[in-house]
Amino acid sequence: MNAKVINELIDLPNKLRGTYYWGGVTILSILVLAGIGAWVFQLIYGLSITGLNEPIFWGIYIINFVFFIGISHAGTLISAILRLSRAEWRRPVTRMAEAITVFALFIGASMIIVDMGRPDRLLNVFSYGRIQSPLMWDLLSVTAYLFASIVYLYIPLIPDLAYMRDRVQNRGVLYRFYNNLALNWQGTELQKKRLDKAVKVSAIMIIPLAISVHTVVSYVFAVTVQPMWHSTIFGPYFVIGAIFSGIAVLLIVMVIVRKALQLEKILKEIHFKYLSYLLLLMFGLWFYGTLGEHVITGYGNKPDEMKVVISKIFGEHSWAFTGMFATMFLAFFIMTPGDSFMRAFRLPTMEIHPSVAFFLALFGWGGWFAVIQMNGLTSIVSILTGVIYFFVVFLVIVPTLRKDWFRVALYSGIFVTIGMWLERFTIVLPTLSRPRIEALGWGFYTPTFVEIVITVAGFSALALFFMIFAKLFPLVSAWEVEEGAEAVEQVKQNVREYLPEE
């Protein structure tokens, strides 16, 4: 590994300048401030300015909470698994994954505070806390995971901080900042050995912690006796969904970073390919869980649960439920060579501009859904539009969007992210909208402007924090990439070990 690459990686924060970066930071800051303003507004007028109402006690805030906590599994869990399994291709990926984790966790946790009726009494959770409540499990687990992932982000950052320190010319604030954080890293053998040990220990410790986090998030729903929530599969199902959405967001971020920082030589096709394989694997697990949830509940035909299932498939939540499947399957077909299937039948394929294809995929599905709503599922118009839509998907959209692995990563990542948000939606809302007592009627919920502004602010905050992080620290772990060259011999040695003895 030549010093030029290392220098380039260390120099990454300095690459972030110019109109695009600062313009982006400004816009995102405005959006985040708007969200904070909306929250202050909500504090003054109470939760009555949200769309929440009597049976729908939890809405978009809780959906966001589950979603962002899910995103946070991107990182640490993936990076920890890849580190421990000594996947050599992990090296340029881990830092970004860990950073996403910390920020997504922070935003997810703040969504709970936004949702609270009395955030001023937050400290009551400590002074009167009851460990029997799953919300306390959440609190303990999420805070532990937050601190652990900060540590896990920080430890592998130390050698890079030392690099950064050495690059600073004058002994100003910046030097002291990096110097203090670098903990007198000199790169001695002993320090390297200790660092290696610390990274390994924290990687091992963070895996059960990450799994516990989304498990107890699911327990918030599963411990209640409400239909479709009271399910034993919820723990693993949430964890799978979390890792699924985590990889998706990581892929989107990686594509953007690669483009914005000209990292073509560092983040190569192979990284996107392998992460897409992981995404495909998680899709399989997620689909298995979703199928089990709905087939078993539907087959069992318990009236309380059936009401919820029907509201998902045919009722007012069907846009989210079918939208979830539509986006997920689009992602699936983009990740798998669906177009070669088409070519095997000698069907012609067409390519259009990817952005056009992307919107065609989303809005085309929306249009088809609208046609179904107007004409009914079995009408000839609906079926015909559906057939045309699927032809467009398989002959035009899929071949366009899966032209190379970067596109596969980007578009399947975006579709999976949208799909996973909708999945959280279809978990939280349908159950609440169908109270067990029939006579109480159904609940309806439309998020208000305040809720939407706060949601947008949540997503903006994730991007903003990431951009600020990128300005301060190198987004690609320089020392690990450097070490990667040395690992070649080690890997060769390992492979020789696997061979049968002669």
Next chain:
Amino acid sequence: MPKNDGKHNSRRDFLKTGLTGMAALGSGVFLHACNKQDEDGDQTIKLLSPEGEVVEVKRSEVKYVPDLEALDKNVREGVPGRRFVMVINLRRCRNALRCQEACAEMHGLASHRSYINVLKMQDAETTYPYWMPQPCYHCDDPPCVKVCPTGATFKRTDGVVAIDTVRCIGCRFCTVACPYSARQFVWGTEDLKLTREDLERSDEPSGELDIVTHQTCSTRRVGTVEKCDFCPAKAAKGELPDCVTACPNGVIYYGDENEDAVSNGQETVRLSTLLRENAAYRYKEYLGTKPRVYYIPPVNRRFPFEETLNNETT
């Protein structure tokens, strides 16, 4: 809004005096050993004033103040020796909605809210519909209490599931955990409409006020949860809840399981006999929540089912 400072502050003053008195008593006992005894037997004791000064007062001047901590504890622990219970006779209900009105008036609820709902029930398509008043069931194994992260909702020894709205953080976990949808949430100030008397007592229009008779179980605050509180303050005094007395048809019986007696304001009957002879049941027993509210099945009904609101008394 006319303000009555003296009246409003009376409770706070009472608390202040009480605390001072308690401090006085505590330090009095502590300093007892070094007391001087007067010739006529009247002791003077040294006390620590709230300002931190040691003062000497005559023992006869120190008044006993009931243990405030115990009083507070009582609110969380319930009326001693009682097990409140409710029996609702579905034979008699004709949707007069007097219970809802009386409840809303008693608790100062906004017009669109009530702690007791009269629901139109129809168990199967072919069966005859009937009216079912539904309060909070005050379950003996309450799912709402289980999930509360702060213990703001709690089960008392007298069977009441109460809410401490000073402690509630408004996470609404209990509202989604309740399988009967018995809990409501005070979303904003428009959900707080109190009686004129209460408003006069308040100098904070945001709703930060107490209904003294109900203490912690029914103080309503924006951003917290509320529900039927079983009117334990009334019951402790031997009075029936307003929903019971307001019912023109004597649908709701309220009483004490330990005494084995319930009353609907017109007659007082033995609880065990009432339950046994009428094959009473609890709603959705299979949920395992063990409600404290029993229903008498709607057989041999006094009134035919009428869809329209029937407000005439019999």
